[in-house]
Amino acid sequence: MRIQQVILAGGCCLAFGAAFANIGLLLRTGTSVSHLTGDISKLSIDLVRSSPEVMAELGRVSVAAFAFFVGAFVAGLLIHHPTLDFARPYGRTVTGIGVLFVLSWYVVAGSPGLAIGLAAFGCGIQNSLASRYRGIILRTTHLTGMITDFGITLGMRVRGFDIPRWKIAVPGLLTAAFIAGGILAAALHFLAGRDPILVAGIAYISAGLIWTVVKHVWL
Numbered sequence: 001m002r003i004q005q006v007i008l009a010g011g012c013c014l015a016f017g018a019a020f021a022n023i024g025l026l027l028r029t030g031t032s033v034s035h036l037t038g039d040i041s042k043l044s045i046d047l048v049r050s051s052p053e054v055m056a057e058l059g060r061v062s063v064a065a066f067a068f069f070v071g072a073f074v075a076g077l078l079i080h081h082p083t084l085d086f087a088r089p090y091g092r093t094v095t096g097i098g099v100l101f102v103l104s105w106y107v108v109a110g111s112p113g114l115a116i117g118l119a120a121f122g123c124g125i126q127n128s129l130a131s132r133y134r135g136i137i138l139r140t141t142h143l144t145g146m147i148t149d150f151g152i153t154l155g156m157r158v159r160g161f162d163i164p165r166w167k168i169a170v171p172g173l174l175t176a177a178f179i180a181g182g183i184l185a186a187a188l189h190f191l192a193g194r195d196p197i198l199v200a201g202i203a204y205i206s207a208g209l210i211w212t213v214v215k216h217v218w219l
Contacts, residue, residue, distance in 0.1 A: 008170060012177040013207070014126055014140035017200055019181030021101050022141075023195030025119050029112045031060045031118040034127075035142030036068065060116055067117040071124020077217065079129065091212030093129065094193055097122040098204025105197040107181075119197070138170075143178055146171040 022034035032039050039061045047055040079093055100122035107113035127141040139145050150171035157163040185196035 004094050011138040011140055012173055014129070015108070015174050016181035017207075018123060018126060018141040018198035018206060020185040020196050020203075021119060021200035023185035024107075024189070024198075024200060025104070025116060027125065028081065028108050028197065029063055029116055030062060031057070031116050033068070033116055034123045035144070036061065036065050040065070048144050059129065060113060063113050063117045064120040068124035068127075071126075072122075072128040073122040073124075075125045075128030077200075079125070086117045089212075089213060090129065091208045091210075093125065093208070094211065095205050095208030098206075098208060099125055101197055101201030101204060103201075105122040105201060105210060107196060112178075115197075117148040138174065140174070141176075143175055146174045148179075202216075 022032055025031060025033045043054070043058055043061055047058070060072055075093075079088060079090075082156070086143045100118045103116040104118040104122075106116070123141045128204075129140075150168065151165045153163050153171070157168060184202075187197055188194045188199060
């Protein structure tokens with residue numbers, strides 16, 4: 001399999017997983033952990049009419065933002081590389097993110113703030129694992145950049161520019177994977193009574209262990 005295909009497949013899986021976990025935290029706490037723009041914008045409005053409820057939400061969003069930043073910092077310090085490097089511990093990192101999601105699920109009932117911090121820390125690490133696919137930076141915990149790239153390239157193609165189809169397909173696939181992860185997580189919660197946070201954690205742990213084994217056997 002070509003390395004570009006590995007990068008794209010991995011990016012789609014991570015986007016799916018981030019959306020899945022984020023829906024779980026949203027359903028349990030009302031706070032996003034994979035992307036913070038909407039929550040921070042809402043708080044900017046709510047702070048004008050300050051109330052105890054708003055201040056509590058401010059605390060949760062602040063924890064999420066700081067934990068996401070710390071996760072990105074740790075990834076930049078220890079793991080991140082601008083190009084895919086199979087020598088780096090991606091499998092163990094994904095497994096570690098899964099452990100953070102499981103811990104988040106375990107404490108969310110009694111300590112929602114801690115749960116938000118753990119999950120946001122994991123998402124910050126994941127988003128900082130971003131690699132390049134033929135010049136496109138693949139961010140996997142939110143859609144703003146991907147939808148921007150999707151819209152620009154599609155618009156230029158319609159306008160008559162010679163835009164390669166893969167430049168449209170890549171952000172489109174990542175966007176679709178993120179949306180699919182969110183839909184499946186919500187369906188699992190409402191229709192099957194399962195907690196998406198725990199399911200995401202177990203899936204990440206399993207995927208990380210499988211990748212670690214495959215890497216050592218085949219690469």
